[in-house]
Amino acid sequence: MSAPSFGGASRDGYGKGLLRLADDPRVVVLDADLGKSTKSCHFRTQNPTRTISMGVAEQNMMLVAAGMASSGKIPFASTFAIFTERAFEQIRNGIARPELTVHICGSHGGIHTGTDGSSAQSIEDIAIYRTLPGMTVLHPCDDLSAEELTVQLVNHSGPSYMRTARNKTPRIYDEGNVSNLAIGKGSVIREGSDVCILACGVMVSESLSAADELAESGISVSVVDMHTLKPLDCALVDQLASECGCIVTAEDHSVIGGLGGAVAEHLSVGQAVPLEMVGVRDRFGESGSPSELMSEFGLTSTDIQNAARRAMERK
Numbered sequence: 001m002s003a004p005s006f007g008g009a010s011r012d013g014y015g016k017g018l019l020r021l022a023d024d025p026r027v028v029v030l031d032a033d034l035g036k037s038t039k040s041c042h043f044r045t046q047n048p049t050r051t052i053s054m055g056v057a058e059q060n061m062m063l064v065a066a067g068m069a070s071s072g073k074i075p076f077a078s079t080f081a082i083f084t085e086r087a088f089e090q091i092r093n094g095i096a097r098p099e100l101t102v103h104i105c106g107s108h109g110g111i112h113t114g115t116d117g118s119s120a121q122s123i124e125d126i127a128i129y130r131t132l133p134g135m136t137v138l139h140p141c142d143d144l145s146a147e148e149l150t151v152q153l154v155n156h157s158g159p160s161y162m163r164t165a166r167n168k169t170p171r172i173y174d175e176g177n178v179s180n181l182a183i184g185k186g187s188v189i190r191e192g193s194d195v196c197i198l199a200c201g202v203m204v205s206e207s208l209s210a211a212d213e214l215a216e217s218g219i220s221v222s223v224v225d226m227h228t229l230k231p232l233d234c235a236l237v238d239q240l241a242s243e244c245g246c247i248v249t250a251e252d253h254s255v256i257g258g259l260g261g262a263v264a265e266h267l268s269v270g271q272a273v274p275l276e277m278v279g280v281r282d283r284f285g286e287s288g289s290p291s292e293l294m295s296e297f298g299l300t301s302t303d304i305q306n307a308a309r310r311a312m313e314r315k
Helices: 011-020 041-045 057-067 080-097 127-130 143-155 203-215 234-244 259-268 290-296 302-311
Strands: 027-031 049-052 074-080 103-107 136-138 160-162 185-190 195-199 222-225 229-230 249-254 275-280
Touching: 011 041, 011 143, 027 057, 041 057, 041 275, 057 074, 057 080, 057 143, 057 222, 074 080, 074 234, 074 275, 080 127, 080 229, 103 195, 103 203, 127 136, 127 160, 127 229, 143 160, 143 234, 195 203, 195 234, 195 259, 195 302, 203 222, 203 249, 203 302, 222 234, 229 259, 234 249, 234 259, 249 259, 249 302, 259 275
Parallel strands: 027 049, 027 074, 074 103, 103 160, 136 160, 195 222, 195 249, 249 275
Antiparallel strands: 136 229, 185 222
């Protein structure tokens, strides 16, 4: 695989995906005073009559979205990931419990957000939304995959939560292969036989860098973009566990309840193989540059390499 090029941030892909849905009159877009940051502002510019700014009122936004969904619309509601948590009760009882199709986007998730600090860095959002019955949970790795998955959501029944990132990342996909993505199916972007790295979000590019370094030592690595954390692609996890004999998960999220937790839950009742988790340990974030924080929290390609070697030793 050639070296990835830099595209936009995954939040940019969300905004472009909404624009591609503009011809569907059922699609309505809501934001909580952060349209410029979540990139839903582009939809507003072209479709002002189908865009609703709720102000700083996330709880109200979710219930308005629920009402619109119950009336035949397909609402896309966005704010910062940390602010979606203000509206958890409304999401639970107003959207998920009645099984309404509302697509929520939480931008600026994870410590990769950087200088905003711990109060704004949601490292628990994926865990929270994984617990809701019927909730699909997505975390795309680049702008093109975020755009593609956003477009696919228009035909997806039931509620969803997508986490997007603030900063630009290496582009993993291109215009030709991104359409092969499918909600609920992991994307194998590198094949190997010694160890498998399951990653999501900004950690996919870090995992590819780790795989390149490990290959120089003769270690064959599979890398999977596990963009859908719920429902988890259990069949693929089982296949790779059998082929590689050990697994590493990599995420910019708490290891409690995120991708690592989801894979551990599945392996505990199935094919037990060594599992190492790269992610945020039991702590809050800090303020700093993305690179400083990735190093401080053990989320670099070097950390993934070390985890891969530990997993292999435990076979």
